[in-house]
Amino acid sequence: MDPNLETGKSDPITEKAGKTLAELGVHDEAGVQALFDEVLTMYRAEHQRVVMMGAREDPEFGKAAKALHDRWLSQKHGLIRLINDNWLRPAPKELKPLVGPQFNQLRLQPTAEIEDLQESAASVARAVAAHRSRVAGPDLTLPGYRRELGSIHPVTRVQRELEDIFLGIGFRIETGPEIESVYNNFDALNIPESHPSRDDWDTLYIDSQTLLRTHTSPVQIRAMHKYGAPLYIITPGKCYRNENPDATHSAMFHQIEGLAVDTDITFADLKGTLDFFAKKFFGEKTRTRFQPSFFPFTEPSGEMAASCPFCEGRGCRTCKESGWIELMGCGMVHPDVLRHGGIDPERFSGWAFGLGIDRFAMLKYGIDEIQHFFQSDVRFLRQF
Numbered sequence: 001m002d003p004n005l006e007t008g009k010s011d012p013i014t015e016k017a018g019k020t021l022a023e024l025g026v027h028d029e030a031g032v033q034a035l036f037d038e039v040l041t042m043y044r045a046e047h048q049r050v051v052m053m054g055a056r057e058d059p060e061f062g063k064a065a066k067a068l069h070d071r072w073l074s075q076k077h078g079l080i081r082l083i084n085d086n087w088l089r090p091a092p093k094e095l096k097p098l099v100g101p102q103f104n105q106l107r108l109q110p111t112a113e114i115e116d117l118q119e120s121a122a123s124v125a126r127a128v129a130a131h132r133s134r135v136a137g138p139d140l141t142l143p144g145y146r147r148e149l150g151s152i153h154p155v156t157r158v159q160r161e162l163e164d165i166f167l168g169i170g171f172r173i174e175t176g177p178e179i180e181s182v183y184n185n186f187d188a189l190n191i192p193e194s195h196p197s198r199d200d201w202d203t204l205y206i207d208s209q210t211l212l213r214t215h216t217s218p219v220q221i222r223a224m225h226k227y228g229a230p231l232y233i234i235t236p237g238k239c240y241r242n243e244n245p246d247a248t249h250s251a252m253f254h255q256i257e258g259l260a261v262d263t264d265i266t267f268a269d270l271k272g273t274l275d276f277f278a279k280k281f282f283g284e285k286t287r288t289r290f291q292p293s294f295f296p297f298t299e300p301s302g303e304m305a306a307s308c309p310f311c312e313g314r315g316c317r318t319c320k321e322s323g324w325i326e327l328m329g330c331g332m333v334h335p336d337v338l339r340h341g342g343i344d345p346e347r348f349s350g351w352a353f354g355l356g357i358d359r360f361a362m363l364k365y366g367i368d369e370i371q372h373f374f375q376s377d378v379r380f381l382r383q384f
């Protein structure tokens with residue numbers, strides 16, 4: 001290694017840089033030129049030496065680049081600084097126009113080149129550290145990566161809350177595929193091809209026998225085949241319908257299906273369970289209401305509503321002054337559906353419900369636009 005770089009000891013240039021032009025006896029253009037040539041030659045040699053160290057991956061490369069930087073560019077004692085202070089500034093008027101351009105050339109080249117060298121020394125150091133961490137485990141002295149903490153998505157949060165209520169009364173969680181057979185999604189649920197109620201679901205078909213499930217009800221069929229009766233399950237998951245997005249509709253949304261199959265299950269079990277559920281979720285004061293409805297896979301079918309948790313049934317904006325909030329469709333499992341699931345309707349009966357998780361999340365957090373859930377805007381998500 002160059003002794004000057006190592007020790008910073010005096011060399012001809014350092015000595016000269018400490019003196020003025022007058023002290024050096026330089027009084028004309030030729031003298032100025034010769035002096036700057038000498039400096040540049042010396043600089044080039046030193047720079048070249050460090051470049052070569054980098055090229056052969058010398059372990060001292062980083063140190064040498066730093067030493068070169070300090071020797072030439074240090075703000076306090078660097079050669080460029082000394083030459084500026086001793087040659088340029090005190091130069092007599094007639095020499096200034098000659099010294100100025102020479103000095104600028106000298107300053108610009110090393111500054112750019114040395115900075116490049118240090119950058120490549122840094123990337124070599126990074127590569128070496130990366131290599132070391134591969135062969136010898138991570139360098140524990142390095143600062144860690146700081147990752148931004150995420151949070152649970154509001155829909156997931158509400159899904160878990162809903163699940164917990166049912167898990168607490170003996171239901172288990174069962175899931176099914178989002179890509180489903182037309183048979184499970186429709187036929188087995190007592191919706192034959194010709195039946196007009198198929199049109200109630202704007203279905204996204206993959207081919208004539210496969211679709212994106214329009215509800216979680218097909219998991220009823222899968223679970224009946226898989227476990228038989230008795231059966232107590234809830235089935236959270238994504239569903240798809242060919243809807244135009246608006247404040248309350250999204251082509252992808254979330255449902256939870258509930259299914260209870262056992263001996264002697266009656267509508268009273270359905271009402272009791274869903275009333276218990278509504279009180280757990282919205283508060284003990286909540287009242288529930290069941291109105292007749294129609295679904296091909298339940299008979300009788302109903303719509304279940306809860307007294308509005310915001311106005312306690314007096315009427316407000318959220319419940320559209322009705323005092324009630326529609327929560328879900330439900331009913332007694334149609335005997336044909338039990339049969340399609342391989343369960344004997346003479347021995348077993350059941351009830352089922354299907355609810356929209358997104359809607360529950362909107363109610364819970366007072367969100368009036370379902371699209372917020374699926375736009376991944378951190379300004380929205382950070383609030384949960």
Ligand code: PHE
Nearest residue numbers: 215217295329330352353354
């Ligand atoms: N699958 C129905 C829907 O998506 C909801 C439902 C489920 C109704 C189970 C009754 C029983 O609208």
